[in-house]
Amino acid sequence: MGSAKKKKEKRKDFVKTKLKVGKTKPKPTAHTELGFKAKSIGLPSQSITKSFTSSESFNHHLSLTKHSSASTRKDALLFLLNHLPTAEKIDSSVFTYIAPLISDQSASVRSTLLTLFKAIPREALAPHIHTISIYIRSGLTHLQEDVRADTAKFLNLILKSSDINIPMQLVTRSWISVLTCFGGLFHWDVQPLTAATTQPTSANSAASAKPAKAGAKNKIGGSVSLEGMKNATGHLEALFSFLKLGLSEHLSDEEKARRDLPLCNSDTAKHLLPVNTTAPYARLGLFSANKAMATEDIGARYILVAPILPDILKTLASGRLEGGEIGRICKQLTDFLVDVQTSIESVQ
16 A cells, blocks of 8 residues: 555656646746745834934945946035035045045046035145145046046146145145156156155255256157147146246245345355245255155255256247147246256256
């Protein structure tokens, strides 16, 4: 009896089921029912009715600036723009999130970020110029031409700030780095600048350094004309502002009055300590293991720019041939640098 039952069960596996029209196909024996019915779903850590505070909502959208979607990053920046807190509440974490977007792949994200930077109060922007400058230098050397073009807009925004202390932070702390970035854009030989960051540089050795030969490869954009260079005007405006800030003295009326006091010797003014300079002789490397030249005083910046001045002037000479806005900026910058070159030669 038992063996007959087992044989019958074995035969079931080989019996073909007859399908009938209008009848539902039977489910296989291995089928698992996945459907379920519930009147409510409990989410302990989430709620669509939860009300966020302004700071929580701001921090949430700040984290969305790292989202993989460009539209999400743009929407997050728009929220930050419309809900920008006071200057006291804008700390370094804000710039840690938004500064990397200077070289974002999306043009709309970069455009929205530029609008956000313009809306940030100057007093909140000032303490974080060094962090922003790192990503500006990265954007100036980016492989994509449109990213380099938009980065020049961020650089111009800082350099043309109404508060002189904001651009001067960029000039004094990143003089060599920014000039090196411009050298990559305009095809200069920046070897004297890179050597200054690795070797001890004295005033005599830097002043007597022979400039590199400036040939056709040193023209703006190499073989490409300025007219074909995307946002060449923006790059030249940034270069003009940067060099003018770095190679000009910015003294208040009180400081000028102190400098113009009658002195016993007419050459005394040349040897006075620079105003508002924490380490005026740091470029000599007398008391530091780091022999890289400091650029907090104007004298050090004059020394560093001297070897590459011929390259810059040849670059501007080729730019003046383009005419228009580009030619006008090149002429103004040329006139300024000729005066600088004359001052350097008179000191030597």
